[in-house]
Amino acid sequence: MDMEISKNTRIAYAEIDSFIDLLPEKEKMKIPNELVEMFRKEKDKETTKKLSLDIPIEEQNLNDETWNLIALLYLEYLCEDEEEKKELEKIYEENDRKYMQEMKEKYDPDKIFKEREKARNERKNKTKEEIQNLPILKTKENIIQKIIKFINKLFKNKNGN
């Protein structure tokens, strides 16, 4: 399987690297060095944002992926309470279910088709209306056209005569 590491993921790695830096020493030691080094190596080098203890974390505008990484680190390495772990896993499963439901609703094929059909009909009607409302342009004859017309007229008169 070919896996792509997106810019977004790399930004999340930069944020998680900064997040780890702010953890209490005891917790920091639980995370394998190899993983910390990997975040550092693979992180987006243009992201200079650093997390701060001075601002509540929910106000630090973290990337969606960063929250998932925090959850992963917590479940995998930091949480020592099995009960809490189970509870969190349940919550994350539930979040997943809700997310899938939302996605399904948002991208339901029937709904999409109906909406497209509706939009197309609306566009059609609008175009029709626009055509009907087009201004009629009166073309101005130039001198040559006038001469041709005049000659034709003469011929018609002659034939008629």
Add this chain to the structure above:
Amino acid sequence: MNFSDIERNLQQNQHISEDIKKIVYENYYDIYQFLGKRDFLKWVDRERLTLGIRNIIFQTLTEKEDKYLRENPNVLGYHIGPSGPYNKENIVLRRGIKDYKDVNAHEAFHSLADGLGGFNRFWGEGITEFLNKTMYSKSTYSYPKNVEMVYLAYSMFGNIILKDYFQKKGDKFFFHLSKSADDERFQIMMETGERINDSFEEYYNTVYKEKRPTANQFKKADLALKNGIVDLLSFYYMKKQVDIERFRHIKSDKIDFNGFINEQADILKYLKVLDTNRKEYKDIYKQFDFIRKQLIEKMVRNSHFVFNKSEEEQQEIINKVTKDVDSRILSRVSGKYLSIEETYINQNVEEPYRSLNENVTGRLVVSFLYTDDCKDFLSTIRRIADIQSATTEFPTKEIVDTLKVMSGNLGNKRAIAILGNAQTFARNIENISELERQYECDLETPSFKKVQIDGLEEINTYVEFNDRKQFLVLIDKEKGILDRISLNDYSSVSPEFNIYATKNSVTNSSDITSCEIGLPNMHKVTHIKIDSKAQDIEIEGGKATQGLIGGVEAIYEDVLNSVTFKTIEGDIQRGLYSHGMSQEQEVISTVRISEEARSIDIDDFLQDYSEVKKLIPGLDKYNEVFGSLSEKLIDTTFESHLIPEGAPAKQQYEKQKGIMIFDMKRLLCEKQKGTNTADIEVLHECLNSDLDNLNKTVDQAVPRNNAGILVGRGETKSQFLKKAVFKTRENARSSAIRLQAKKIEFLKRGLPGKTNDIGMRDGHGDI
């Protein structure tokens, strides 16, 4: 490149004709092409060309017939260097020569290179006319043998001969070619270089200096030339061996056979041009043949081709490669080919090359790092760096594995941090050894003082005292670059560091040098006053160490110390060994309520220090770095900057800190000795009491409101984690978490991650 200054100066001079202006202009352009931008800027600066643009070249071109020209009817023109500071440099041309363009160009090149560019007359005239010939594609030229010999040297060593000429370092030509050899080979190469120069000088003196050389003298001169060629081929052989040992024959994962074919075809071509008597040159061709075969064998044996191959199989590969290379060179020399590509080996298609080129890095690492001659840290680092340069990919994991084999119990963290950038490390080692060799070559034994200039904290800076001259030696250990600028010249610059030094003209004594150092982007200027007699330095905006440090060896040690212990320093700054710092204290509003005392993981710190020290034998011999790291650790833990300056507690703090550093050094010694656990226990108790004392001093000295301002705003680290985890209850999803785990696994396996700027898909669903 902006040539407007040259143009302006040319326009100002009304006395020179357009064609000469053009020549001068072209000369500069050519020098730019030969030197490249970086060296050209350096060259322009050293010559202060932007100030005067060497007006002498254009203003002193005169056409006359003087005594010298009358006595030497074959000479069309000549160049005289300035014999003193007030004597003008001059170019004298024979009157009435119709096409004096060539002569002018030749003499102008002499003028630009201050005569012979530091080379002897044979090389100097040869290179000057070589440039003239190349520039105007001339079919006839002066000093034919000299020029042909330059072509031969150029085909062997490339542009370095021209760089040295324009930078007036011709006397260092063989030094520059030998400098990366090991000591023994370096000596032999330098001696060979001297012999080459002597032979060619002898040729020049006989052919060009004698009024009417006899047949015997010509014969002797030809023999000298031949001896010179024999030595030049030997020198080439040694130089190539050095290059091959450093894997310089491998470029982007492949042995550069095609480059070798080009080089060999060129050498053969110029040997044939020089060959006036096939019978006498028979030995030379034999020698050349031998060298080529030996080099091919060496290239193969010092490459990934030998991985997992028996001696017989290796010999088979060598035979095949020799046959292929020889046949290509033959068709090149005989001209029997339709396109140049036909004379190349296509390693992507042809066998056995194609299959032998698989997993080059792995093969090189296994074949050349896990060997007996690579047991000490320095040679390992150098070899890692060489392999890194030769290959396109060198995973850190390989480095760590190597290190594990080498020193067993070393932790991964330190190994990755220190060895992860082996190339920079090796570059530093090389730069300093090159400087050392240069001093040896110039028979100089300078002494140094370490200085610290504000704004250049990250750069190791030394003032060099060298006879009557002083230099500023700059080493950027992160980038692995070194430069040395004179403090006695009126202006000198280091383009690498973007730093200039300007000497102030008036000082009270001839022993005193006063100069200004302009820092990057000209934001800041530092004044330095040096007393060369007392070897004393005063710096405005910086400081100098009191005592002189030893020779280059001390610089070497100083730089290695700062490079190797950098990771520990970083950990200290991040507070990894410290506990109870203000950010960890429970604070409500402005009052600290936690009773948690500050403490230090002394044993962890000592262990990390000892592990790093183990890497390089002889590192931090006198535990000076250990002392400064300990000081930094204590200051960081106790946040000494919070104690008001001048307060009595500050003095108390400094005193207690000194005691603690002393105790830490004692503990280090005991641990290194390793047996007496009782003594270690006692020292642990001492250190605990040191920590208590410091805690008391700091607690009393740091104003509560100050601590509050600094600390009270932030969350504690554990609260921060709790809140973050709580927030994941809203945002995290199991499938996205699994996806993140897969990505991590994928990256940990070392597979290259492709960057996809648009790909948002992977954060929002299953794969």
